[in-house]
Amino acid sequence: MSAVQVKNLSVQFGDFFAVKDLSFSVEKGEVFGFLGANGAGKTTTIRVLCGLLLPSAGQASVCGLDVLSDAFEVKKKVGYMSQKFTLYDDLTVKENLDFTSALRKMEPEKFREQKEKLLKMIRFKSSEDILVRDLPGGIKQQVSLVAAVLHDPEIVFLDEPTAGVSPAFRQRFWKLIGGLAAEGKTVFVTTHYMDEAEQCGRIALMKSGELIALDSPQELKRNSFPDREPQEVSLEDVFIEQVEGG
Amino acid sequence: MKTLWGFIRKEFRQTLRDPRMRILLFLAPCVQLTIFGVALSTEAKNIRLSVVGGLSDTTLQEIHRKALASGWFIPARTSSQDPFMQIQNDEADAVMVTPVGGLDRSLGRGTGELQLLINATNVTRAQGIERYFSSIVRSLYEFKPPLSFDVRVLYNPAMRTALFLVPGVMSMLVCLITILLTSMSITREKELGTFETLIAAPVRPEEVILGKTVPFVLLGMSNIPLIVGVAMALFGMPLRGSLWLLLLSAFVFVCCTVGIGLFISTIARTQQQSMMGGFLYLFPSVLLSGMVFPVENMPWVLRVFSYINPLTYFIELLRNIMLKGGDARLIVFNILILSAMALLAITVSWRRFKTTLS
Numbered sequence: 001m002s003a004v005q006v007k008n009l010s011v012q013f014g015d016f017f018a019v020k021d022l023s024f025s026v027e028k029g030e031v032f033g034f035l036g037a038n039g040a041g042k043t044t045t046i047r048v049l050c051g052l053l054l055p056s057a058g059q060a061s062v063c064g065l066d067v068l069s070d071a072f073e074v075k076k077k078v079g080y081m082s083q084k085f086t087l088y089d090d091l092t093v094k095e096n097l098d099f100t101s102a103l104r105k106m107e108p109e110k111f112r113e114q115k116e117k118l119l120k121m122i123r124f125k126s127s128e129d130i131l132v133r134d135l136p137g138g139i140k141q142q143v144s145l146v147a148a149v150l151h152d153p154e155i156v157f158l159d160e161p162t163a164g165v166s167p168a169f170r171q172r173f174w175k176l177i178g179g180l181a182a183e184g185k186t187v188f189v190t191t192h193y194m195d196e197a198e199q200c201g202r203i204a205l206m207k208s209g210e211l212i213a214l215d216s217p218q219e220l221k222r223n224s225f226p227d228r229e230p231q232e233v234s235l236e237d238v239f240i241e242q243v244e245g246g
Numbered sequence: 247m248k249t250l251w252g253f254i255r256k257e258f259r260q261t262l263r264d265p266r267m268r269i270l271l272f273l274a275p276c277v278q279l280t281i282f283g284v285a286l287s288t289e290a291k292n293i294r295l296s297v298v299g300g301l302s303d304t305t306l307q308e309i310h311r312k313a314l315a316s317g318w319f320i321p322a323r324t325s326s327q328d329p330f331m332q333i334q335n336d337e338a339d340a341v342m343v344t345p346v347g348g349l350d351r352s353l354g355r356g357t358g359e360l361q362l363l364i365n366a367t368n369v370t371r372a373q374g375i376e377r378y379f380s381s382i383v384r385s386l387y388e389f390k391p392p393l394s395f396d397v398r399v400l401y402n403p404a405m406r407t408a409l410f411l412v413p414g415v416m417s418m419l420v421c422l423i424t425i426l427l428t429s430m431s432i433t434r435e436k437e438l439g440t441f442e443t444l445i446a447a448p449v450r451p452e453e454v455i456l457g458k459t460v461p462f463v464l465l466g467m468s469n470i471p472l473i474v475g476v477a478m479a480l481f482g483m484p485l486r487g488s489l490w491l492l493l494l495s496a497f498v499f500v501c502c503t504v505g506i507g508l509f510i511s512t513i514a515r516t517q518q519q520s521m522m523g524g525f526l527y528l529f530p531s532v533l534l535s536g537m538v539f540p541v542e543n544m545p546w547v548l549r550v551f552s553y554i555n556p557l558t559y560f561i562e563l564l565r566n567i568m569l570k571g572g573d574a575r576l577i578v579f580n581i582l583i584l585s586a587m588a589l590l591a592i593t594v595s596w597r598r599f600k601t602t603l604s
């Protein structure tokens with residue numbers, strides 16, 4: 001069973017198609033990259049898959065559950081880290097995680113275990129009583145990730161998790177993503193950084209709400225520039241060729 | 247239950263940590279109650295009285311002396327001898343004009359007429375001035391009419407307007423604080439994007455609604471002792487009825503206003519919009535509540551709005567419980583109506599509340 005299955009999905013706002021006739025599937029344990037210019041429909045797709053937005057047409061299922069009829073169950077199985085802040089700036093790290101666990105109705109034992117494990121994973125060294133607004137940007141993103149996977153979801157959706165974060169922190173963040181995948185979690189991530197996309201198992205390229213390419217980074221390079229050696233081609237070239245060119 | 251408890255702790259921490267909210271919650275009520283209570287007086291004081299034509303008559307002297315002795319009037323300093331100009335130039339509020347030939351002489355002929363000019367740009371003040379003069383004249387001539395009233399003014403014997411207005415101001419403050427607190431808390435989450443994270447969790451609409459209602463009802467209720475305390479300490483408001491009845495009334499009213507705040511936040515997208523919505527609601531609701539203007543005097547179209555206005559019922563409850571000690575029938579009726587309104591406001595918001603984005 002695929003972790004995510006999308007078939008002819010469309011999301012329409014008035015006359016405007018944010019997502020048009022989108023079909024793809026994501027396998028369990030995969031790190032799936034979602035690329036495209038701003039407004040290409042990435043966030044909209046993620047919102048549908050998290051049960052936050054109802055599709056206008058087509059089907060989408062997550063962990064075998066239909067997002068239209070089973071949105072509530074879908075929400076239990078997925079973790080979501082949105083483009084904007086997932087955390088409350090005016091609460092401390094501890095208070096934020098407490099609230100997430102209350103929202104998810106987690107057992108105290110499980111919560112303690114998960115929190116300990118995840119904070120260790122991100123090597124969180126500051127006090128838990130520090131206000132989120134006083135954390136450096138990179139740490140804030142990592143704590144957001146902790147909040148998003150606190151309930152041990154099968155799939156995590158990360159919507160531009162590394163936007164506005166320094167390169168060193170981006171690298172650390174992708175190590176964490178690799179760690180999650182190694183645990184068998186499916187990671188669905190959008191990004192604007194090509195070096196990050198390179199680390200995905202497969203990449204979907206979106207343009208104006210439509211899927212224009214879907215393959216592994218290697219294959220994408222080969223298909224976009226058949227006459228060149230894949231090693232010589234950067235994903236940047238592919239992106240420019242596919243999304244901004246032709 | 248776990249979710250609700252999580253919400254309560256979160257909202258309390260966020261509200262009490264925010265200096266703006268702390269001011270709104272604790273400082274603003276004290277300041278506003280004081281300002282409104284002191285300034286909102288329909289009693290006319292420091293009325294500048296002048297006499298044109300001289301104080302040659304004994305009767306006129308007597309009236310003038312009594313007026314000044316009453317404490318309501320002060321002598322006006324005038325530059326003009328024209329009584330109309332004195333008021334026009336804002337030198338006097340009331341001018342007595344001596345009749346031609348003197349007041350004593352015309353009184354000697356049977357009836358005397360003393361002209362009194364009153365500035366009525368402020369109607370309540372003008373009415374007050376007229377009343378004071380009538381009472382001065384009554385005290386001058388000891389009529390013995392065959393019938394007299396044995397008047398006993400109950401519940402507010404000194405007829406202090408503060409006792410009448412302060413409950414109104416108290417209700418208005420509770421209304422304002424709870425509506426703003428509730429609606430801004432939700433729209434702030436919408437603005438920051440945390441709302442999306444909130445509904446990405448498997449929560450039912452009723453859980454979010456309860457989670458956003460209960461903390462603010464509690465915060466609003468924490469305000470009641472403060473407001474009642476200030477009213478009693480500063481204005482000598484009595485509390486003749488039961489404190490528990492007062493708290494119960496406040497509770498249903500706060501549920502109602504928090505429900506209205508919720509409703510505003512289902513429409514507003516930003517904190518600014520919700521603040522505008524709050525004030526847009528507040529002004530007509532204060533004007534049509536009987537806080538200053540009696541509901542009975544309004545045309546029926548407006549009276550309808552007074553009767554669907556929760557503030558009307560709460561002001562009535564506060565006045566009744568604090569000043570009169572509480573009538574069982576009025577209290578039961580008003581509390582029932584407020585409960586029904588609270589239920590309606592929260593249900594409508596719950597129906598409108600969605601755990602999906604649009």
